Amino acid sequence: MDARGLPEPHENASTVPPAPPMVATSRQRFALPSARTWIAGAQWLVTLATCAFLVVPVIMSIVAGLTVNYFRGIASGLTLRWLEEVWTQYHGSxxxxxxxxxxxxxITLATGVPAGYALARSRTRVSRMIEELLVMPVALPGLASALALLVVYGGFSAFRMSAAFIVVGHVVFTLPFMVRPVAAICASSDLRTLEEGAASLGANFMQRxxxxxxxxxxxxxxxxxxAVLTLSIGEFNLTWMLHTPDTKTLPVGLADTYASLRIEVGSAYTILFFVMTMPLLVAMQWLGVDTSGANARSKRGVRARHHQDSQ
Structure with missing residues (x-):
């Protein structure tokens, strides 16, 4: 009770003093980013810088193929003259x-698909050795593989002068990129189960x-x-060693245009090469192409762990 006989404010149990208003401090309003934010920003910066380092030269090369004079740049005007000239001279390539x-x-479809299936089904040491031999041309320089083909088959003049000789070299180089993805899929335990079920119903090997x-x-x-199409169109080292004046492919023609010392012509050829290969690269990205088979193996591992957990 106070002097006037009134109760003190704190003596009333039902009265709750109001909470003081929350006032944002200057540190709360201007808090520095966390270490995680700084690391993420640095990663983005490095990624963008790397992309610019790789993409900007391509863009500049394309622009050079569309300008009247490379040394004057876009100020000299844009033209399709160099593209027309390249197409006139190199459309055969x-x-x-x-x-x-x-x-x-x-050829890689006819040989690589059965080979990948056979390697996936076989667990012997010989099959693993064959698989390593198939991958060997990828590890060797293209010039070494071309030289080996020249030593063995160079004496057959008609074969040596034909485009079939280049096809053989491309098959040797690209066959592993067909075998490995097919083998990775065929090694799936689900596929083996389906085959066993079909065999139990009377299906022969060809039907399965x-x-x-x-x-x-x-x-x-x-x-x-x-992968085979992209690599075959863009292969240069092996093709340069195997080609003749009548069997120039796109990469060999590209080297010839740059050897002409006319940057505009070489850049215009780059545009033509880019137009042919870019749709394949986009398709590979869109379809999630995994030439090594790593994705398929990881998916099988996830399915196997899920099957073990369910049991």
Whole structure:
């Protein structure tokens, strides 16, 4: 009680003193980013700088192929003259590259798909040795592989002077990129189970291969096909060693244009090369192509762990 006989404010149990207003301090308003934010920002900065380092030269090369004079830049005006000149002189190389790539794809499909299936089904040491031998041309320089082909088959003049000689070299180089994705898919335990079920129903080997193996191995086949086409069109080292004046492919023609000491012509040829290969690269990215088979192996590992957990 106070002097006037009134109760003190704190004596009333039902009365709760109001909470003081929250006032944001200057440190709260202007808090520094966390260490994680700084690290993420640095990663983005490095990534963008790397992309610019790789992409800017390509863009400048494309622009050079569309300008009247490279040394004056865009100020000299834009033109399609160099593209027309390149197409007039090297359109034969374009069609030859497409023919070689198509022939290479057909041979790698006919040989690589059965080989990948056989290697996936075999667990012997010999099959592992064969797989390593198939990958060997990728580890060797293209010039070394070309020299080996010249030593063995160079004496057959008609074969040596034809585009078929280049196709053989491309098949040797690109076959591993067809075999490995197909083998990774065919090694799946699910595929083995489907085959065993079909065999129990009376399906022979050919029926199982065409109705079960090929449809289920389609992701690996598509991945290998796109990789083979892209590598065949862009292969230079091996092709340069094997080509003749009548069998110039796109990369060899590109080297010739740059040797002409006319930057605009070489850059225009780069545009043509870019137009042909970019759709394949986009398709590989869009379809999630994994030529090494790592994604397929990781998915099988996840399915195996899930099966073990369910048991």
């Amino acid at each position: 374009v069609f030859l590259s497409l023919e070689v790539a198509a022939a290479t794809l057909a 291969f065409f109705t079960i193996v090929l449809p289920n191995a389609r992701p690996g086949i598509v991945a290998g096909a796109l």
